Amino acid sequence: MVHVKIAARPRLIPAANRPNRDRMSADAPPSPAAPAAWPDLAGRLTDDGRGHVLPVRIYYEDTDFSGVVYHASHLRFFERGRTDFLRLLGIGHAALAAGDHGEALAFAVGRIAVDYRAAARIDDVVEVETRLVEVGGARIVLDQRLVRGAALVAAARVTVALVGPDGRARRLPAALRQALLAGAA
Secondary structure (H helix, E strand, O other), X not given: OOOOOOOOOOOOOOHHHXXXXXXXXXXXXXXXXXXXXXXXXXXXXXXOOOEEXXXXXXXXXXXXXXXXXXXHHHHHHHHHHHHHHHHXXXXXXXXXXXOOOOOOOEEEEEEEXXXXXXXXXXXXXXXXXXXXXXXXXXXXXXXXXXXEOOEEEEEEEEEEEEEOOOOOEOOOOHHHHHHHHHHHO
16 A cells, blocks of 8 residues: 655635735726735736736646647637736626626627737746727727737737627627726727
């Protein structure tokens, strides 16, 4: 019989002893999905309020056999950036899906064009920059960049439509439009 000694679980710092971080950013209250103990989990809005920056570390799962980020991984990084940008503007996917703006709604990518410029590799830390370009009746257009320091890794233009449960486009409710335009002002 083989005996295996199991190490004790790491001790977590009690919430009372953590730094006082009661806001995710200067512009948004903490989200129930991101506790105040992790204020930077959703990235941050840019100083001008028109964009968003999300740091991402490259892990083994993001790469191909050569250790370079697989092209489809860029799409996941861009999705995270868009989602957290909207979250910090007060537009959460869970609230949309729950019908907080009338019927159940969701954002769906209608078009994405990506230009790959440089390789990112395992253990790199990159930033996803997201900027709102246009707010239409039922769609929004965003420019996104994946950067490593000053180097541009990839750039994308993304068109996202608001859709209902039937998959058909829906006009942006006034509260969503206002949140987007306030963030883009």
